[in-house]
Amino acid sequence: MSLQQSIQQAAQKEYSPTAPAIAPKNVQMYKYDQFDDEFITQRIEQLRSQINRRLAGELSEDEFKPLRLQNGVYLQLHAYMLRLAIPYGQLNSTQMRALAYIARKYDKGFGHFTTRQNIQYNWPALSDIPEILEDLQKVEMHAIQTSGNCIRNTTSDPFAGAAADELTDPRPWCEIIRQWSTLHPEFAFLPRKFKIAVNAAEQDRAAILYHDVALQIIENDQGEMGFKVYVGGGQGRTPVIAKLVREFLEPQYLLSYLDAILRTYNMLGRRDNLYKARIKITVNETGVEEFSRLVELEWNRIKDTGFNLPEEQKQTIFKHFELPEFETYQYDAAKFESKKTENNGFDYFVKNNTFAHKQDGYTIVSISLKPHGGIPGDISADQMDLVAQLADDYSLSEIRATHRQNLVLPHVKLDDLFILWQKLTKVNLAAGNIGLLTDIIACPGLDYCALANARSIPIAQMIAEHFDDMKKLNDLGDITLNISGCINACAHHHVANIGILGVDKKGEESYQVTLGGSSRSDADIGKIVGPGFSGDEIVGAIETITNVYLAGRTNSDETFLEYYRRAGQNPFKEALYNVA
Amino acid sequence: MALAKQIKPLKNPVSVTANLLLKGSTVYLKADGTWSDDIANSAIAHGREQETALLALANITEKTQYVVGAYSFDVKIIDGKATPLGMREIIRAKGIPTITPDGLTSKPEWQNQFTKSNASSQKI
Amino acid sequence: MLLNKQGETAENENIIIRDVEGLTLHDDQILPYAYWLAQKAEIKQKLNRVAIWLDSHDDIEALSDDLSSIDLIALNFPKFGDGRAFTMAHLLQDKFNYKGEIRAIGHPIADQAQFLFRCGVDSIDIPDAQDPTIWVKEATRMSRFYQRSAENIAANSKY
Ligand code: SF4
Numbered sequence: 001m002s003l004q005q006s007i008q009q010a011a012q013k014e015y016s017p018t019a020p021a022i023a024p025k026n027v028q029m030y031k032y033d034q035f036d037d038e039f040i041t042q043r044i045e046q047l048r049s050q051i052n053r054r055l056a057g058e059l060s061e062d063e064f065k066p067l068r069l070q071n072g073v074y075l076q077l078h079a080y081m082l083r084l085a086i087p088y089g090q091l092n093s094t095q096m097r098a099l100a101y102i103a104r105k106y107d108k109g110f111g112h113f114t115t116r117q118n119i120q121y122n123w124p125a126l127s128d129i130p131e132i133l134e135d136l137q138k139v140e141m142h143a144i145q146t147s148g149n150c151i152r153n154t155t156s157d158p159f160a161g162a163a164a165d166e167l168t169d170p171r172p173w174c175e176i177i178r179q180w181s182t183l184h185p186e187f188a189f190l191p192r193k194f195k196i197a198v199n200a201a202e203q204d205r206a207a208i209l210y211h212d213v214a215l216q217i218i219e220n221d222q223g224e225m226g227f228k229v230y231v232g233g234g235q236g237r238t239p240v241i242a243k244l245v246r247e248f249l250e251p252q253y254l255l256s257y258l259d260a261i262l263r264t265y266n267m268l269g270r271r272d273n274l275y276k277a278r279i280k281i282t283v284n285e286t287g288v289e290e291f292s293r294l295v296e297l298e299w300n301r302i303k304d305t306g307f308n309l310p311e312e313q314k315q316t317i318f319k320h321f322e323l324p325e326f327e328t329y330q331y332d333a334a335k336f337e338s339k340k341t342e343n344n345g346f347d348y349f350v351k352n353n354t355f356a357h358k359q360d361g362y363t364i365v366s367i368s369l370k371p372h373g374g375i376p377g378d379i380s381a382d383q384m385d386l387v388a389q390l391a392d393d394y395s396l397s398e399i400r401a402t403h404r405q406n407l408v409l410p411h412v413k414l415d416d417l418f419i420l421w422q423k424l425t426k427v428n429l430a431a432g433n434i435g436l437l438t439d440i441i442a443c444p445g446l447d448y449c450a451l452a453n454a455r456s457i458p459i460a461q462m463i464a465e466h467f468d469d470m471k472k473l474n475d476l477g478d479i480t481l482n483i484s485g486c487i488n489a490c491a492h493h494h495v496a497n498i499g500i501l502g503v504d505k506k507g508e509e510s511y512q513v514t515l516g517g518s519s520r521s522d523a524d525i526g527k528i529v530g531p532g533f534s535g536d537e538i539v540g541a542i543e544t545i546t547n548v549y550l551a552g553r554t555n556s557d558e559t560f561l562e563y564y565r566r567a568g569q570n571p572f573k574e575a576l577y578n579v580a
Numbered sequence: 581m582a583l584a585k586q587i588k589p590l591k592n593p594v595s596v597t598a599n600l601l602l603k604g605s606t607v608y609l610k611a612d613g614t615w616s617d618d619i620a621n622s623a624i625a626h627g628r629e630q631e632t633a634l635l636a637l638a639n640i641t642e643k644t645q646y647v648v649g650a651y652s653f654d655v656k657i658i659d660g661k662a663t664p665l666g667m668r669e670i671i672r673a674k675g676i677p678t679i680t681p682d683g684l685t686s687k688p689e690w691q692n693q694f695t696k697s698n699a700s701s702q703k704i
Numbered sequence: 705m706l707l708n709k710q711g712e713t714a715e716n717e718n719i720i721i722r723d724v725e726g727l728t729l730h731d732d733q734i735l736p737y738a739y740w741l742a743q744k745a746e747i748k749q750k751l752n753r754v755a756i757w758l759d760s761h762d763d764i765e766a767l768s769d770d771l772s773s774i775d776l777i778a779l780n781f782p783k784f785g786d787g788r789a790f791t792m793a794h795l796l797q798d799k800f801n802y803k804g805e806i807r808a809i810g811h812p813i814a815d816q817a818q819f820l821f822r823c824g825v826d827s828i829d830i831p832d833a834q835d836p837t838i839w840v841k842e843a844t845r846m847s848r849f850y851q852r853s854a855e856n857i858a859a860n861s862k863y
Contacts, residue, residue, distance in 0.1 A: 035862050039848040046845050050815065055601070057645050058838065063813050066785060075648065077672050080604035125603045149785070179850045179862065185822035186794055189787025266791045271760075301799060307852055313863050446667055447677030455667070458678060507666050 027092040027397050028161065030175045030320045032140045040137045043144060043183070047071050048130040070150055070188065071129075072120075072143030076450050079123045082132065083146040088156040088174040088198075089117030089401040089408075093388040096399055098139040100384035106132050111384070113369060113377040115441060115492055116195075117155050117401045118146055122448055144182060149190045149277075151181035151262070155197045157205045158402040161321060162364050162410040164356035167217055168225060170200040172318045173254065176309055179317075180255050187262045191269030192277035194262070195234075207403055207519035209233050210495060212279045213261060214242045215254075226250050231261060231291070232283030237487040239494035239525045240280040245292035253299075256306040260299035264291065324396050324411065326359040331414045339418045348432030348470055349421050363414055365395070367407040367424060368431040368439060372468060376442040376460050377405035386427050394420050404480075405441055406434065436473045437481055437546070438464045441492060445485025445502060446509070452485035454502025454509035459483050459538055466539045467546075476546055479560045480519070495519040497561050498545060499526045500538065511538045515545070515572060516564045529569055530577050541576060548575045592654040595622040595662045596634045597672070598647035606672045607647060608662075613637045615647060619673045620661040625652070705830045706807075709821035711843035713836050716829055720757060720778065720809060734778050734809070737762050748773055757809060760788040764795055771802050778829070781810035790823045797824035814842040822849070 032040075047067075054064040068074075072083040084099075091099075099119060103111050106128050107121040114120055124132060136142060145152055154174045161169040177196055181187070187194070197208040200217035208214035214230035227249040233242025249257055268286060270276045276285075283291045309317075340347040355364040367387065370376050379387075387407060391399045394416045395409035402408060412420060424430035433439050440463060443449065445456030460483055467473055482496035486503075493499030499514035510532040517526030533541045546560075548571050553563045564572075573579060596609040597619075607615040608622035616622065625631040631652050638650035653669050655662040664673045671678060706716045720734045721727060727739075729747065734755040740747060747754060755776035758764065767777075777796060779789040789808055796802040808820050809829040817828055817839055830839050849861045 035848055039846070039850075042846050042848060046815075046842075049841070053838065055645050057643075058835065059813075061648055063784065063815075067815055075599055075604055077668070078604070078606060078675055078677075079599075123604075127602050149787075182850045183819075183846070184851055185819040185849075186790045187787075188819055189785055189790065189816070191787075263791050263794070267788060271786055271788075306798075307863075309863060444677075446671060452668070455671075455678060509667055 026324070028321050028324050029090050029092060029171075029398070030087070030317065036140070037137070039182075040133075040142055043071075043142070044130055044133045044137065047133070051126060051130065066148055066189075068126075069148035070145055071133075072146035073126070073129055074147065074450075076122070076444075076448050077446075078448065080126055080129070081120055081122055081448070082124045082129060082143060083114070083116075083118050083120040084136065084141060084143045085146050085153045086118050086141075086401050087178050088154055088160065088171055089158050089403075090160075090171065091399040091401065093391040093397040093399065095139045095141055096384050096388035096391065098135060098141070100381040100388070102132055102135060103381040103384065105135075110378055110380045112375075112444065113379065113401050113405045113407070115403050115405060115443075115490060116146075116153055117158070117403055118153055119401070122444075147193070148188075149192050149194075150188050151184065151190075151194045151196065153195075154178050154181070155195070155206050155211070155403060157199050157201050158400040158408050159201065159205060159355060159364050159410060160400075161323070162357055162362075163201050164358045165203055166201040166358075167219060168200050169321055169323075170198040170217055172314075172321045173215070173217070173251075174198050175317050175320070176254065176314070177258070180258070180307075180309075184262075186259075187266060190262070190266055191271050191282075192274070192279075194265070194279065196258070204519070204521045204523075205402070207492065207495065207523075209242045209521075209523040210235055210239070210492065210519060211242060212265075213258065218248070220248050224250075227254065229257065231295075232280040232288070234278050234280040235489040235492055235494060236278065237275060237489070238280065239489065240284070241523045241525070242280075243283060243288045245288065245295060252308055252311070253303055254308070256303045256308050257295075257299050259302060259306055260295045263298055264294045268294075324398075326362060326411070327413065329361055329413075329415070331361045336414060336417070344470070345425070345430065345432060346418060346421050348474060349430060350417070350432075351474070352432050352436060353434045354417070357411070359411075361414055363412050363417060365409045365412045365417070365420065366402070366434045367409065367429050368433050369406050369429075370433060370439050370460075370464065371428045371431045372438075373461055373465055374428070375457050376440050379407075383427050383429060386423070387429070390420060390423060404434075404439060406439070432470065433473060435478055435480075437467050437476050437479045437498075438473060439480075440464065441480075441482040441496070443484050443490040445483070449485055451488060452502065453487075453504040454485055454511065455535075456483040456485040456491065456500075456502060459500060459502075459511065459535065462539050463542055466543065475556065476550070477556065477559055479546075480517075481542070492519060493517075494525050495523065496526060497564070498542065503532060505532065509535055511535065513538075513541060513545070513576075515569060516561065518561060522561075527569065529572055544575050545572055548572050590625075590627055590631060592665060593624050593626050593657060593662070594631050594634075594652040595619065595624055595655045596638045596650055596652050597622070597669075598638060598642065598650035601645050601648045606675060609634060609638050609650070613640060615641065617675070619655075619664060622655075622662045624655060624657060624662050705836050707817065707828045707830055707836070707839050707843055708826065709843065711840045713830070713840060718755065718776075718829075720829075734776065734807075737767075741766075744770065758792065760786045760792075764792050764800075768800050771796075771800055771804070774804055776805040776807060777802065778807040778809045779825070781808060781812045784811050784813045784816060789825075790819060793820065793823040793825045814839045817843045818845050822851075 053059040074081040107123045111119045154177045156170045156174045160171050195211045196213045197206045197211040198215045199208045210233045216228040229246040230242035231245045265279045269282045353366045396411045400408035440460045442456040442460040446452035480496040481498045482491045482493045483500040484491040484493040495517040501512045512532040513529050514526030518524045608619050611623040625634045654665040664670045706714045724739045729750045731753045734757045737758045740756045753775045757778035759780045805826045807827045852861045
């Protein structure tokens with residue numbers, strides 16, 4: 001029996017789709033109560049009846065489309081696609097096993113993690129979708145508002161609740177926003193989609209400034225916690241960095257303030273032009289001062305009479321996220337160091353794939369879904385089961401999905417790290433390339449997506465194949481490379497240090513390169529470096545770009561982005577196009 | 581825009597494709613108004629007039645909720661059969677993603693299960 | 705056919721006036737907003753019951769002074785995806801404290817019925833040729849709500 005088969009069997013024993021959901025151990029996450037469960041039941045019934053009305057010809061495709069989209073159902077090139085919500089990227093091991101089960105039963109044995117910290121399946125039949133959602137319900141998951149012109153899944157720091165550099169845990173606030181936004185009656189038919197992101201750490205690991213609303217949790221001079229509110233960021237064809245509208249929002253007013261922003265946008269947002277409908281355009285056209293004046297005006301009207309979450313209920317939600325019980329122990333530093341010296345791969349893994357935990361003796365481990373020659377974000381059902389098992393064994397049953405399409409085990413004891421790495425190695429999940437050039441974000445592109453102009457996945461694979469020397473990758477250091485298959489920019493190519501955009505050039509796939517983008521706190525939008533490249537040329541172009549950096553940097557401490565900001569585009573242009 | 585399209589003569593012969601409403605998979609319109617999952621069976625239109633007729637034929641089954649989103653696309657005729665022009669339609673006609681471009685051999689083990697034969701036998 | 709928030713249907717006695725040329729005023733008409741703005745005095749004087757309709761791009765703020773003399777305000781859906789009527793209904797009820805009837809007209813779809821009622825709409829003019837039974841069903845589809853509003857009884861809302 002192979003390792004994979006045994007994992008499969010072990011997992012199926014534990015998760016039966018007919019058994020009620022059992023949260024494994026005591027994971028610190030929001031758990032459904034009866035209300036939540038009944039809500040999901042009613043929502044699935046509604047979708048089932050909508051599908052039946054569509055099949056009976058009572059709903060036209062035009063009418064049905066926004067309804068199915070609000071339940072995560074797209075129609076792509078080859079099949080329907082179902083996008084499930086993973087609220088702020090948090091999963092427990094049982095949920096991961098359920099995802100594996102769904103991949104096997106209704107799909108082709110794999111799933112794809114997206115830049116929205118969600119997962120999508122590429123092959124479900126429309127008729128299976130209510131059943132899939134019922135299976136999901138058993139593990140407290142759903143697909144509500146994962147698409148459509150409504151408030152989408154709230155995203156956050158994948159290290160939330162674990163990171164040493166966070167001010168506080170942002171997840172309870174994300175959950176509050178999730179509940180408030182779920183089937184909000186006023187905001188289900190907005191001019192366009194609407195994304196909210198929350199961050200509470202020093203480092204921005206959620207690209208919050210590229211969201212329609214960005215909430216940075218801060219502390220004021222009096223030591224009180226509050227939100228710094230930004231509005232109007234976004235990617236797509238016009239990438240915009242969100243603008244500050246409020247320095248400090250007292251937390252008790254979060255929901256009424258969001259209501260005021262959404263209401264203002266719902267009235268002002270353009271409905272005459274799909275490409276100008278996002279709030280980023282509304283804010284630009286109205287002017288940020290005027291827009292925030294209108295928001296403040298509305299907020300002042302409702303802040304005391306409108307809906308704000310009562311303190312008691314707030315506390316109830318916060319209770320779900322109380323820190324787990326960590327072990328205090330003396331970890332074996334000498335042994336750890338010797339393992340690193342003995343194993344190059346482990347050394348890179350520790351260097352690139354771990355992040356400082358708030359608890360001594362623990363670390364946060366990223367699992368790269370960009371293995372050598374793999375498809376960014378894709379994961380097989382067997383791998384899902386294994387990750388679930390590893391989470392049970394080494395991470396208090398918790399898993400996170402990141403906006404860079406990777407997974408995270410947030411609570412790993414340093415003493416367990418080596419064995420965890422060994423187990424990951426066996427299923428091709430131990431790539432130590434987090435944050436390196438081959439940690440590529442790629443959208444499904446023309447291989448799946450009905451809107452695409454060009455393929456993304458083969459390009460990502462070719463680049464990963466080319467840059468397969470770990471030593472060289474580590475020498476190149478911190479570089480982000482993102483590939484989108486069209487201007488919708490699902491892979492956030494504008495904000496990568498090196499961005500690749502697939503375009504259609506007279507019926508041929510062509511790739512445009514942007515340089516200098518950043519999605520972190522020093523957010524910036526990349527600039528096009530020159531004419532595009534064909535699929536055959538693109539790897540060479542990336543090689544040239546990295547060589548320009550290696551030759552030009554002052555020393556290995558100067559990152560690609562720092563070099564670019566110092567040297568500008570010219571050295572790259574000269575090398576790429578032989579121009580002076 | 582629709583009008584401008586009407587006036588412009590077709591550059592290439594065209595066929596009509598759609599997705600099955602229930603299953604979502606790609607299908608092609610045959611001359612008898614039924615649908616096939618193989619592009620080689622598809623009816624071919626030469627010129628705008630025939631194209632319009634094919635689309636009207638497709639519309640009949642679209643109205644019965646059998647297929648969704650019918651449209652015409654350029655084809656090249658090889659041995660009397662339609663073959664797709666352009667990467668998008670080539671990928672659709674294949675029924676699976678290209679994933680592994682030529683020259684790349686190493687793929688994760690699990691991807692091997694993913695072949696043309698099991699891709700077309702989608703369960704419902 | 706009209707639908708109310710209890711999911712009951714009733715005959716629609718009103719006529720929506722879209723073209724005012726040669727119009728003779730009657731109590732059962734729902735008049736265009738622009739016409740009302742221009743002929744306020746005459747309308748108020750001639751009619752016992754004033755009903756007007758607003759399109760989704762009309763400025764609802766400009767209406768605030770007159771609300772007490774209007775018995776019914778209909779909010780038009782030029783297409784169902786244009787969701788401004790939801791906010792307009794909310795503002796009428798919550799901001800302007802409008803006491804008359806709020807109605808949705810034009811092209812809403814049944815799946816929006818409950819959202820509309822929860823935003824303060826009192827009645828929906830079911831588009832012709834649509835099966836009212838679907839509307840009746842959708843009007844009370846959900847009984848669990850995450851948002852508290854005037855329309856949700858406490859037992860049904862989470863907070
Ligand atoms: S960027 Fe374009 S091609 Fe890629 S997933 Fe988004 S819409 Fe599809």
